[in-house]
Amino acid sequence: MTTSTHQEGATAAGERSAVPAIETSRLVKTFGGTRAVDGIDLVVPAGTVYGVLGPNGAGKTTTVRMLATLLRPDGGTARVFGHDVVREADAVRSRVSLTGQYASVDEDLTGTENLVLLGRLLGYRKAAARERAASLLEAFGLTEAADRQVKHYSGGMRRRLDIAASILNTPDLLFLDEPTTGLDPRSRNQVWDIVRAVVAHGTTVLLTTQYLEEADRLADRIAVIDRGKVIAEGTPGELKSSVGAGSVHVRLRDRRQREQARRVLARALETEVQLEADPVALTARIMNGDARASVQASRALAELDAAGVVVDDFSLGQPSLDEVFLALTGHPADTAEQTDKEVAE
Numbered sequence: 001m002t003t004s005t006h007q008e009g010a011t012a013a014g015e016r017s018a019v020p021a022i023e024t025s026r027l028v029k030t031f032g033g034t035r036a037v038d039g040i041d042l043v044v045p046a047g048t049v050y051g052v053l054g055p056n057g058a059g060k061t062t063t064v065r066m067l068a069t070l071l072r073p074d075g076g077t078a079r080v081f082g083h084d085v086v087r088e089a090d091a092v093r094s095r096v097s098l099t100g101q102y103a104s105v106d107e108d109l110t111g112t113e114n115l116v117l118l119g120r121l122l123g124y125r126k127a128a129a130r131e132r133a134a135s136l137l138e139a140f141g142l143t144e145a146a147d148r149q150v151k152h153y154s155g156g157m158r159r160r161l162d163i164a165a166s167i168l169n170t171p172d173l174l175f176l177d178e179p180t181t182g183l184d185p186r187s188r189n190q191v192w193d194i195v196r197a198v199v200a201h202g203t204t205v206l207l208t209t210q211y212l213e214e215a216d217r218l219a220d221r222i223a224v225i226d227r228g229k230v231i232a233e234g235t236p237g238e239l240k241s242s243v244g245a246g247s248v249h250v251r252l253r254d255r256r257q258r259e260q261a262r263r264v265l266a267r268a269l270e271t272e273v274q275l276e277a278d279p280v281a282l283t284a285r286i287m288n289g290d291a292r293a294s295v296q297a298s299r300a301l302a303e304l305d306a307a308g309v310v311v312d313d314f315s316l317g318q319p320s321l322d323e324v325f326l327a328l329t330g331h332p333a334d335t336a337e338q339t340d341k342e343v344a345e
């Protein structure tokens, strides 16, 4: 028998590039005594949206800054489209764009002025820069605000302008560091639409977020990070099924009925029920059973009612990042580092 030639080497035309957009191996960054990034392995296939989900201080921004060549790793390796972020930083820079967690456009300039200025810096001729600015402002719903100074923009408008600025030169890889933190639901939806449009143009997106829902809506795969380490990785479906299909939050009229409510919920949902610090509140995770989460939740509510438990408030939601953490790590998301960080900044 002859040894086979390496068939996979000859990829068919139109097949997704075999070189990942990002590949890291045991990536490390320390600040003094803090291991901000503590051995992260990631593989982000080209043409996809990858979500990095984690609480304050998890190491999201530090990871992104190393991948974008803004920060030198202390250990391990990272490649962007096959180029090493340290030794081939120029090649990496020519293919990536970063929209930072903290906005970078000039407050005193108008939307148009900001984009034209950046376009000129990127080498566009004046007319082409104006044209590109106008079409991006239109695509991002900012035409009416085009001639207004950015300091008079709302948070959502600013974030959209930021993303517009970062795709002036359609990058192959776009980093979005918490693009919707602090935005209202409507602005958040607009940013999500923009991300989808960018991806439809073939750009790979690495997005960091503290919202499971956001990663779920946008990302093909998600890495959950905690204290500089990847603690879970997979598709949103895989992640959620390890965490449950949703969470039921109940508030009772009378705290003396809480024990009874706990028993009814535990039986109806076949799951463990948590008693909250608030003496009238309970939370139960819905696991992926045969019935949809909404069906299970309404059955649970009906059974509470039938048992004579008076319910003041009942809601069904996606598991929060806190619940994901609790399920994955057995401890709540640790945000104690936030204080350190604020001091560091």
Ligand SMILES: Nc1ncnc2c1ncn2[C@@H]1O[C@H](COP(=O)(O)OP(=O)(O)OP(=O)(O)O)[C@@H](O)[C@H]1O
Pocket (backbone or CB within 6 Å): 031, 034, 035, 036, 037, 054, 055, 056, 057, 058, 059, 060, 061, 062, 063, 101, 210, 337, 338, 340, 341, 342, 344
């Ligand atoms: N320049 C710095 N000097 C010292 N410590 C830093 C520095 N940058 C980050 N850190 C520390 O590294 C850890 C990770 O920070 P990082 O900013 O990467 O977290 P994050 O996941 O982006 O958090 P957030 O959601 O708050 O943006 C934190 O403990 C932070 O205090």
Ligand SMILES: [Mg+2]
Pocket (backbone or CB within 6 Å): 060, 061, 062, 101, 177
């Ligand atoms: Mg950050």
